[in-house]
Amino acid sequence: MPSERTVERLSLYRHLLSRALTEGAAHVHSHQLAGMAGATAAQVRHDVMSIGYSGTPTQGYEVEKLIESIGEFLDTPLSRNIALMGVGNLGRAILSDFAVRRPTLKIVAAFDVEPDRVNRVIHGCRCHSLEELQQIIWTQQIAIAIIAVPASEAQPIADTLCEAGICGMLNFAPVRLQVPQGVFVDDVNITIALEKVSYFAGRKALDRGRIG
Amino acid sequence: MPSERTVERLSLYRHLLSRALTEGAAHVHSHQLAGMAGATAAQVRHDVMSIGYSGTPTQGYEVEKLIESIGEFLDTPLSRNIALMGVGNLGRAILSDFAVRRPTLKIVAAFDVEPDRVNRVIHGCRCHSLEELQQIIWTQQIAIAIIAVPASEAQPIADTLCEAGICGMLNFAPVRLQVPQGVFVDDVNITIALEKVSYFAGRKALDRGRIG
DNA sequence: TTTGTGCTGTTAAACGGTTAACGGCGATTC
DNA sequence: GAATCGCCGTTAACCGTTTAACAGCACAAA
Ligand SMILES: NC(=O)c1ccc[n+]([C@@H]2O[C@H](COP(=O)([O-])OP(=O)(O)OC[C@H]3O[C@@H](n4cnc5c(N)ncnc54)[C@H](O)[C@@H]3O)[C@@H](O)[C@H]2O)c1
Ligand SMILES: NC(=O)c1ccc[n+]([C@@H]2O[C@H](COP(=O)([O-])OP(=O)(O)OC[C@H]3O[C@@H](n4cnc5c(N)ncnc54)[C@H](O)[C@@H]3O)[C@@H](O)[C@H]2O)c1
Numbered sequence: 001m002p003s004e005r006t007v008e009r010l011s012l013y014r015h016l017l018s019r020a021l022t023e024g025a026a027h028v029h030s031h032q033l034a035g036m037a038g039a040t041a042a043q044v045r046h047d048v049m050s051i052g053y054s055g056t057p058t059q060g061y062e063v064e065k066l067i068e069s070i071g072e073f074l075d076t077p078l079s080r081n082i083a084l085m086g087v088g089n090l091g092r093a094i095l096s097d098f099a100v101r102r103p104t105l106k107i108v109a110a111f112d113v114e115p116d117r118v119n120r121v122i123h124g125c126r127c128h129s130l131e132e133l134q135q136i137i138w139t140q141q142i143a144i145a146i147i148a149v150p151a152s153e154a155q156p157i158a159d160t161l162c163e164a165g166i167c168g169m170l171n172f173a174p175v176r177l178q179v180p181q182g183v184f185v186d187d188v189n190i191t192i193a194l195e196k197v198s199y200f201a202g203r204k205a206l207d208r209g210r211i212g
Numbered sequence: 213m214p215s216e217r218t219v220e221r222l223s224l225y226r227h228l229l230s231r232a233l234t235e236g237a238a239h240v241h242s243h244q245l246a247g248m249a250g251a252t253a254a255q256v257r258h259d260v261m262s263i264g265y266s267g268t269p270t271q272g273y274e275v276e277k278l279i280e281s282i283g284e285f286l287d288t289p290l291s292r293n294i295a296l297m298g299v300g301n302l303g304r305a306i307l308s309d310f311a312v313r314r315p316t317l318k319i320v321a322a323f324d325v326e327p328d329r330v331n332r333v334i335h336g337c338r339c340h341s342l343e344e345l346q347q348i349i350w351t352q353q354i355a356i357a358i359i360a361v362p363a364s365e366a367q368p369i370a371d372t373l374c375e376a377g378i379c380g381m382l383n384f385a386p387v388r389l390q391v392p393q394g395v396f397v398d399d400v401n402i403t404i405a406l407e408k409v410s411y412f413a414g415r416k417a418l419d420r421g422r423i424g
Numbered sequence: 425t426t427t428g429t430g431c432t433g434t435t436a437a438a439c440g441g442t443t444a445a446c447g448g449c450g451a452t453t454c
Numbered sequence: 455g456a457a458t459c460g461c462c463g464t465t466a467a468c469c470g471t472t473t474a475a476c477a478g479c480a481c482a483a484a
Contacts, residue, residue: 003440003441004408004412005441006441007407007408007411007412008404008405008408011403011404011407011408012401012404015386015403015404029460029461029462030461030462031461036388037388038388040442040443040444041461041462042442042443042444042445043441043442043443045461045462045463045464046441046442046443046463046464048462048463049462049463049464054462054463055461055462055463056449056450056451056461056462057448057449057450057451057460057461057462057463058449058450058451058452058459058460058461058462059450059451059461059462060461060462061462074407074410074411075410076410076411076413076414076415077414077418078410078413078414078417080410082406088305089304089305089308089309090305090309092301092305093300093301093302093304093305094402096301097301097302097402101386101403103403103406103407104407105403105406105407105410143410143413143414143417144406144409144410144413146406167413167414167416167417168409168410168412168413168414168416169409170402170405170406170409174227174313176248176249176250181416181420182416182417182419182420183413183416184409184412184413184416185409186405186408186409188400188402188405189224190306190309190382190400191223191227191313191315191317192220192223192224192227193220193382193398193400194294194315194317194356194358194382195219195223195286195315195316195317196216196219196220196223196398197356197380197381197382197396197397197398198286198287198288198290198292198317198355198356198380199219199286199288200216200219200380200396201288201290201355201356201379201380201395201396202288202289202290202355202379202380203288204379204380204393204394204395204396205290205355205379205394206289207394208393208394215470215471217471218471241430241431241432242431242432243431252472252473252474253431254472254473254474254475255471255472255473257431257432257433257434258433258434258471258472258473260432260433261432261433261434266432266433267431267432267433268431268432268479268480268481269429269430269431269432269433269478269479269480269481270429270430270431270432270479270480270481270482271431271432271480271481272431272432273432
C-alpha cells in the first residue's frame with residue numbers, strides 16, 4: 001500500500017529513466033536517480049525496494065529492468081484509455097500536449113456540448129456529444145477521465161461519469177467533487193498552487209534578504 | 213512554519229469562504245468548512261488555530277473575519293504580480309482563466325519568443341519579448357513566474373528569471389529545474405497526476421469489484 | 425438567573441513518512 | 455585469490471502531520 005507521494009515519485013523515476021535510456025545509460029545509482037528527481041538516495045532505495053526490484057552493488061540499477069518493474073507495479077489492470085470532458089482552452093491545450101508527447105496513458109475520446117466542436121477531430125482526438133458518453137466509455141474501455149469543463153458543470157459531469165462506470169478522475173475545475181466510494185479523484189488547482197508558491201517564495205526571500 | 217499542505221488548505225478555505233460569503237453565510241462551523249474542503253473538523257480547527265484566529269462556541273467562525281485573517285497570514289510582503297513565460301496553448305489557457313476569474317494574484321505580463329505574439333494583448337495581458345524581461349520585472353515588481361515554455365527551454369528561462377530576481381516559480385514543463393537556494397519552485401506535472409489517478413483508481417476498482 | 429447544549433481551543437497520542445545507519449555483497453584491483 | 459571499496463537492502467529511529475480527546479465557554483432556553 002504505497003502512499004500517493006510514493007506513486008508520484010515512481011512515475012517520475014520512470015520518466016527520468018526513460019530519458020536516461022535514450023541517452024545511452026544502462027545503469028544508474030540511487031544517488032544519481034535521486035539527483036534527477038530531487039529526492040535523497042535513501043528515498044530512492046526505499047521506493048525501489050517497495051516495488052520488489054533489486055539492483056546490484058557497484059553497478060546500481062539496470063535502467064531497462066527498473067523501468068519494466070515500475071511498469072509492472074504502476075500500470076494497473078485498468079485500460080490506459082482516457083476521456084477528456086470539455087474541449088475549451090484548457091482541454092485543447094492538454095490534447096495538444098498529449099499529441100506531441102507520448103505518455104503511457106492515452107486520451108482516446110473527448111466530449112463537449114458546443115455543436116461546432118462535436119464530431120470534429122482536434123489534435124488527433126475525436127470530439128463527441130454527451131449522448132454518446134456511456135456507449136463510448138464501454139466500447140473504448142475508458143476508466144479515467146479528465147474534467148476540464150466550467151466549474152458549474154463539473155459536478156453534473158462527475159455524476160454522469162460515475163454512472164457510466166468511470167473509476168478515476170483528474171479534476172481541473174475549482175470545485176470539490178462529490179463521488180461515491182470506489183472512485184478516485186485528484187484535483188489540480190492552479191490558483192492554490194500559485195498562492196502556495198507566493199507564500200513560500202515570500203518566506204524564502206525574507207530569509208535571503210531579497211526583500212523586507 | 214506551516215507545511216505546504218497546510219498552506220494549500222488555507223488557500224482552499226479562503227476560496228470556499230469567499231463563495232459562502234456571496235451566498236450570504238455569515239458564520240461557519242469547523243465541520244461545515246471541513247465538509248466543503250474534504251477535510252476533518254479537527255484539521256480545520258488546527259489550521260485556523262495556527263494562523264491565530266479564534267471563533268466562538270455555538271457561533272463558529274465569522275466568515276468575513278476568517279477570510280481576512282487567512283489573508284493576513286497567507287498574503288506575503290511580495291507583490292501580487294505574476295509573469296507568464298510562454299504564451300502557447302497552455303499559457304493562453306491560463307491567461308483566459310485568469311481573465312475570467314479574479315484571484316488574489318494577477319498575471320501582469322507575458323513573455324514569448326514568437327514575433328507574432330510579441331507586443332500583442334492576449335486576454336487582457338500584454339506579451340513582451342525576452343529582452344524586456346529584466347526591466348519589466350523590476351518596474352512591475354514581479355516576484356512570481358509561471359513557466360509554460362517547451363521542456364528544452366525551461367531551464368534557460370529559469371536561469372534568466374533567477375538572475376532577474378524572481379523569488380518563486382510554478383513550473384509546468386516536465387523538467388526538474390535547478391535553482392539557487394532562496395527561490396521556491398513548485399511543479400505541476402499532468403502526466404504524473406494522471407498516472408497517480410490511474411493507479412489508485414485501479415486499486416479502488418479492484419476493492420469494489422468493478423474489475424478483476 | 426440558571427441550566428444545558430454543542431462548538432471551539434488546546435493538548436496529547438497515534439500514525440505514517442522520511443531520513444539515517446549498518447550489514448552484506450559484488451566488482452575491481454593488486 | 456584475497457582484500458578493499460562502494461553501493462544496495464533492510465531495519466530502526468526520528469520527525470511531522472493527522473487524528474482524537476477533553477476542558478472551557480458562549481449562547482439559548484427555561
Ligand atoms: N484554462 C486554464 O488554464 C485553467 C486552469 C485551471 C483551471 N481551469 C478550469 O478548467 C475548466 C475549464 O477551463 P477552460 O479555460 O478550458 O474553460 P472554457 O470555457 O474555455 O472551456 C470549457 C469547455 O467545456 C465545454 N462544456 C461546457 N459544459 C459542458 C458539459 N456539460 N459537458 C461537456 N462540455 C461542456 C464548453 O463547451 C467549453 O468548450 C474550468 O473549470 C476552469 O476553471 C482552467
Ligand atoms: N498544454 C498542456 O496542457 C500542458 C500540460 C502539461 C504540461 N505542459 C507543458 O507546458 C509547456 C508548454 O506547453 P504548451 O502546450 O503551451 O506548448 P506550446 O508549444 O504550445 O507553447 C510554448 C510557447 O513557448 C514559447 N517559447 C518557446 N521558447 C521560449 C522562450 N525561450 N522564452 C519564452 N517563450 C518561449 C513558444 O513560442 C510557444 O508560444 C511544455 O513544457 C509542456 O510540456 C503543457
